[in-house]
Amino acid sequence: xxxxxxxxxxxxxxxxxxxxxxxxxxxxxxxxxxxxxxxxxxxxxxxxxxxxxxxxxxxxxxxxxxxxxxxxxxxxxxxxxxxxxxxxxxxxxxxxxxxxxxxxxxxxxxxxxxxxxxxxxxxxxxxxxxxxxxxxxxxxxxxxxxxxxxxxxxxxxxxxxxxxxxxxxxxxxxxxxxxxxxxxxxxxxxxxxxxxxxxxxxxxxxxxxxxxxxxxxxxxxxxxxxxxxxxxxxxxxxxxxxxxxxxxxxxxxxxxxxxxxxxxxxxxxxxxxxxxxxxxxxxxxxxxxxxxxxxxxxxxxxxxxxxxxxxxxxxxxxxxxxxxxxxxxxxxxxxx
Amino acid sequence: xxxxxxxxxxxxxxxxxxxxxxxxxxxxxxxxxxxxxxxxxxxxxxxxxxxxxxxxxxxxxxxxxxxxxxxxxxxxxxxxxxxxxxxxxxxxxxxxxxxxxxxxxxxxxxxxxxxxxxxxxxxxxxxxxxxxxxxxxxxxxxxxxxxxxxxxxxxxxxxxxxxxxxxxxxxxxxxxxxxxxxxxxxxxxxxxxxxxxxxxxxxxxxxxxxxxxxxxxxxxxxxxxxxxxxxxxxxxxxxxxxxxxxxxxxxxxxxxxxxxxxxxxxxxxxxxxxxxxxxxxxxxxxxxxxxxxxxxxxxxxxxxxxxxxxxxxxxxxxxxxxxxxxxxxxxxxxxx
Numbered sequence: 001x002x003x004x005x006x007x008x009x010x011x012x013x014x015x016x017x018x019x020x021x022x023x024x025x026x027x028x029x030x031x032x033x034x035x036x037x038x039x040x041x042x043x044x045x046x047x048x049x050x051x052x053x054x055x056x057x058x059x060x061x062x063x064x065x066x067x068x069x070x071x072x073x074x075x076x077x078x079x080x081x082x083x084x085x086x087x088x089x090x091x092x093x094x095x096x097x098x099x100x101x102x103x104x105x106x107x108x109x110x111x112x113x114x115x116x117x118x119x120x121x122x123x124x125x126x127x128x129x130x131x132x133x134x135x136x137x138x139x140x141x142x143x144x145x146x147x148x149x150x151x152x153x154x155x156x157x158x159x160x161x162x163x164x165x166x167x168x169x170x171x172x173x174x175x176x177x178x179x180x181x182x183x184x185x186x187x188x189x190x191x192x193x194x195x196x197x198x199x200x201x202x203x204x205x206x207x208x209x210x211x212x213x214x215x216x217x218x219x220x221x222x223x224x225x226x227x228x229x230x231x232x233x234x235x236x237x238x239x240x241x242x243x244x245x246x247x248x249x250x251x252x253x254x255x256x257x258x259x260x261x262x263x264x265x266x267x268x269x270x271x272x273x274x275x276x277x278x279x280x281x282x283x284x285x286x287x288x289x290x291x292x293x294x295x296x297x298x299x300x301x302x303x304x305x306x307x308x309x310x311x312x313x314x315x316x317x318x319x320x321x322x323x324x325x326x327x328x329x330x331x332x333x334x335x336x
Numbered sequence: 337x338x339x340x341x342x343x344x345x346x347x348x349x350x351x352x353x354x355x356x357x358x359x360x361x362x363x364x365x366x367x368x369x370x371x372x373x374x375x376x377x378x379x380x381x382x383x384x385x386x387x388x389x390x391x392x393x394x395x396x397x398x399x400x401x402x403x404x405x406x407x408x409x410x411x412x413x414x415x416x417x418x419x420x421x422x423x424x425x426x427x428x429x430x431x432x433x434x435x436x437x438x439x440x441x442x443x444x445x446x447x448x449x450x451x452x453x454x455x456x457x458x459x460x461x462x463x464x465x466x467x468x469x470x471x472x473x474x475x476x477x478x479x480x481x482x483x484x485x486x487x488x489x490x491x492x493x494x495x496x497x498x499x500x501x502x503x504x505x506x507x508x509x510x511x512x513x514x515x516x517x518x519x520x521x522x523x524x525x526x527x528x529x530x531x532x533x534x535x536x537x538x539x540x541x542x543x544x545x546x547x548x549x550x551x552x553x554x555x556x557x558x559x560x561x562x563x564x565x566x567x568x569x570x571x572x573x574x575x576x577x578x579x580x581x582x583x584x585x586x587x588x589x590x591x592x593x594x595x596x597x598x599x600x601x602x603x604x605x606x607x608x609x610x611x612x613x614x615x616x617x618x619x620x621x622x623x624x625x626x627x628x629x630x631x632x633x634x635x636x637x638x639x640x641x642x643x644x645x646x647x648x649x650x651x652x653x654x655x656x657x658x659x660x661x662x663x664x665x666x667x668x669x670x671x672x
Contacts, residue, residue, distance in 0.1 A: 313642055318663070322660070
């Protein structure tokens with residue numbers, strides 16, 4: 001195995017993927033901090049409004065170098081920014097950062113990462129890809145103006161895949177189709193997933209703009225479609241895709257408070273709107289939306305099953321990322 | 337992410353898994369070399385008769401520290417051992433090794449790793465698990481006797497999973513059932529796998545004692561079952577599991593030179609013999625052997641398919657390891 005720039009960037013990418021989708025409307029970003037080959041920190045952006053990856057990672061690097069915890073909430077961007085202002089510059093001399101995306105240049109909901117970094121005598125800041133949003137960017141320039149060596153393009157393809165949802169949901173709906181299956185592709189037979197997978201779905205539900213589900217799944221499964229596993233009060237609005245308007249209103253999803261439910265057979269307007277759309281359903285929904293699905297999110301559980309329910313569709317994929325989640329496998333793919 | 341002993345051991349484990357099975361009859365072993373937090377090398381044992389993981393890794397660490405390649409073949413255990421004897425001891429002062437298995441203590445086909453390491457003023461040797469073979473072991477004692485700090489039990493459960501085939505094939509046949517499938521569990525429709533997956537299968541075929549295949553698969557697929565993708569002359573002996581002795585002898589597998597083919601409906605003797613048995617087949621073979629399969633090796637390809645051929649069986653698994661292999665996913669599971 002080669003221990004090079006790509007190795008450190010892969011660590012940053014892997015950490016970022018843990019929060020893919022969950023950072024909506026922000027992009028998923030990861031950061032690895034290295035000093036003379038020693039990995040000090042690998043962190044990621046968790047959630048919009050909270051610290052960016054660079055702030056998380058610089059705080060963790062501070063703690064690694066000092067051997068003690070800082071009395072500051074890592075998620076609180078303003079607090080971390082202010083804390084980093086008080087750190088002696090020399091502590092980070094010779095430190096390199098590997099960031100999956102160019103550090104932000106302007107103070108938005110959170111302070112500018114490029115400015116936060118620029119006061120330190122860093123060795124290098126390596127980014128996988130420049131900020132793709134026109135008018136943003138400039139972070140590398142700020143760093144270079146402060147005499148920090150910058151480099152770009154390390155693992156650029158992987159970083160662009162990581163960013164893809166972010167780029168799509170600026171323009172139109174990013175359509176993420178979620179499925180839970182056995183290792184041999186069966187989707188029936190009750191709850192299939194580990195508690196960690198179920199929790200992950202609920203975290204996604206808590207951030208998406210709308211949850212799209214097929215009418216037949218609603219009738220068969222009688223789901224609740226809330227976020228109860230993550231203690232999140234806000235349940236997503238639900239759009240039921242159905243030609244038929246009649247539903248048994250005792251199906252739990254209709255009883256969730258603070259939620260809108262609508263039933264429609266025309267989802268085109270939904271797909272055109274810049275947003276994050278999570279789709280839950282089976283074969284019918286997969287086929288109905290096949291040309292409009294961006295990514296498939298698969299929770300694959302460690303069993304083989306003789307249950308007859310599967311899904312029949314021809315579709316080329318590209319695997320983007322896989323990881324363990326509890327005893328399951330989480331697999332992100334692009335519809336090609 | 338925590339950068340601790342487990343982090344370095346996970347790197348060693350991940351590298352070792354790349355050679356799972358291929359090291360037969362040796363165990364798969366990985367090694368990560370670290371100096372003051374800087375990762376110098378992550379290497380693994382590739383093949384029986386070649387350098388152990390520690391020798392590969394120490395040579396790579398030498399190259400990382402010296403910034404140049406050593407004029408020695410990394411795979412040649414004797415050559416690496418001799419080369420390491422010439423390295424100034426001080427070069428490795430403060431270096432720590434993370435090894436998934438206790439370094440070997442006695443000179444067998446290859447020189448003893450514990451002796452090779454013991455002449456250096458190492459900081460620590462951390463092993464995931466002690467040598468499980470009675471009468472082996474003693475490697476940690478040699479290192480401790482030379483004043484090197486030793487520790488054991490880091491990622492022990494993961495290391496024992498990695499070692500499981502090795503422990504089984506000492507006692508009886510280790511039965512590895514191989515399947516190639518689409519993401520939704522379809523096993524029909526021609527070659528499903530990436531070139532890298534096919535090559536991996538052929539590498540496995542080149543080391544196993546025997547390849548077990550169902551009679552119906554032989555009749556339907558008319559396979560060759562050789563190792564042509566890895567330029568390996570030795571094709572594995574084949575055992576066809578069938579009640580019926582009649583086969584069309586123009587099926588390519590019968591025409592491979594230097595191979596024995598036998599046809600039997602009694603595989604019990606095969607399963608009792610200490611050996612490494614690779615099973616290729618479909619649903620029929622999976623059901624016939626269900627109680628005797630140790631592990632499932634799945635090559636999962638990035639597409640969904642409407643092809644009707646799948647496999648129906650109820651079986652609990654434990655996912656042991658997953659990795660990318662070309663565009664595919666390789667997934668190792670235990671039958672529970």
